[in-house]
Amino acid sequence: MISIPTASLASFSQREEMVDRADKVLIREYNEKQDAKMVRKLERNCDIGTKKVVSILSSITDDPLFRIRFFPLHVMLVAELLESRELVGVIRGIIKNVGTLSGSFLKMGCILGLRVSPTYRRKGVALRLVTAIEEWMVRNGAEYAFLATEKSNDASKNLFTIKCNYVNLSSLVIFVQPTSSLTKQISKDIKIEKVNIDLAISLYRRTLRTKDLYPLDMDVILKEKLSLGTWVSYYKEEGLLNLLSKVNNEDLIISNETSSSWVIFSIWNTCEAYKPHQVRKSQLLKFLLATLNHAKEKVFPCLKMSVSDSLCRSFGFLFLYGIHGEGENLGQLIESMWRFTSRVGEGMRDCRVVIAELGFGDPLANHVPQTTSMSCIDDLWYTKKLSSHGDENVGLIKEQMGNVFVDPRDF
Secondary structure (H helix, E strand, C coil): CCCCCHHHHHHHHHHHHHHHHHHCEEEEECCHHHHHHHHHHHHHHHHCCCCCCCCCCCCCCCCCCCHHHHCCEEEEEEEEECCCCCEEEEEEEEEEEEEECCCCEEEEEEEEEEEECHHHCCCCHHHHHHHHHHHHHHHCCCCEEEEEEECCCHHHHHHHHHHCCCEEEEEEEEEEEEHHHCCCCCCCCEEEEEECHHHHHHHHHHHHHHCCEEECCHHHHHHCCCEEEEEEEEEHHHCCCCEEECCCCCCEEECCCCCCCEEEEEEEECCCCCCCCCCCHHHHHHHHHHHCCCCCCCHHHHHCCCHHHHCCCCCEEEEEEEEEEECCCCHHHHHHHHHHHHHHHHCCCCEEEEEEEEECCCHHHHHCCCCCCCEEEEEEEEEEECCCCCCCCCCCCCCCCCCECCCCCCC
């Protein structure tokens, strides 16, 4: 359910109605019973539009609230024409707690979906939706707003940087690898071992401290049903990986037997979550383009298949997250991670690609296997300080962040 205090929601609706009534557009909370069908139609129309579509990390599923339901504090707003009751815009937002390399903790609001009908662009609808979601974030204590968009999306970048005063927070690369393009043979010198969830939580509690930005609810992410598990890859000859958790302060101890080079990673499964149900063939292309919103311009070429072939089959992917490595010899370990995940994907119905996203400052980005079938898409993260009261230096994000944790719930 959407978590908005009753008093806040009432004041929100009254204020927005007064502001927008002159232009015959009402910004209001999404009503699941009456709006779901119209929102799905709106987003399908947006996906078939021009490349200048304002589209922030939004995916089509049967449930418009699917992606934001992962977060306890979330909201979805719509832009409605008062005369016809037509929905011409939609925006999703969540709030989560994050940590930084400096040791500070922030309450960050994230924009996960912004769509505006092609016939109502350049009329201020997107700006009003962004302003409304920012006001909701401020009322619920968020100190920063955050969003991600493709580097090629000029309309989105201009809206947020020029009109909304967002600044670049980080630059990342999305790696897309077809599951069928890699041989699944893993070197006999390497062992990949699944760890239990308690050990995974302890290990991530330690490794996340090396990230410039990371979520504080890693335990929630790992326990989500879409997370298939966590694995560690290491060289057999360097010794058995022996990870122990200290009972008193729950800090992680890596014993003397620990491998000198090792990689940890987790896998997020979207194959069922983004599976189209009862979608006509004429609509399936729209769905595929929306499912991998980031990779839509590259995904078909990297699969080496025609769009007509794609219309006949469903499309899903596995997302690698929480990737962290230590030691000097990481190249083969990262490659084994891709091969292992590709093998997992081959055993799942409708899984077509493996995807990972790494910041430009993440040292592991240099070890991703650069095969001819690997596609890379540039991604940009933007942020804006929302809170203007109190100590300006508390929790302040002062410079661009290069080594960040990519939350699979946001992708």
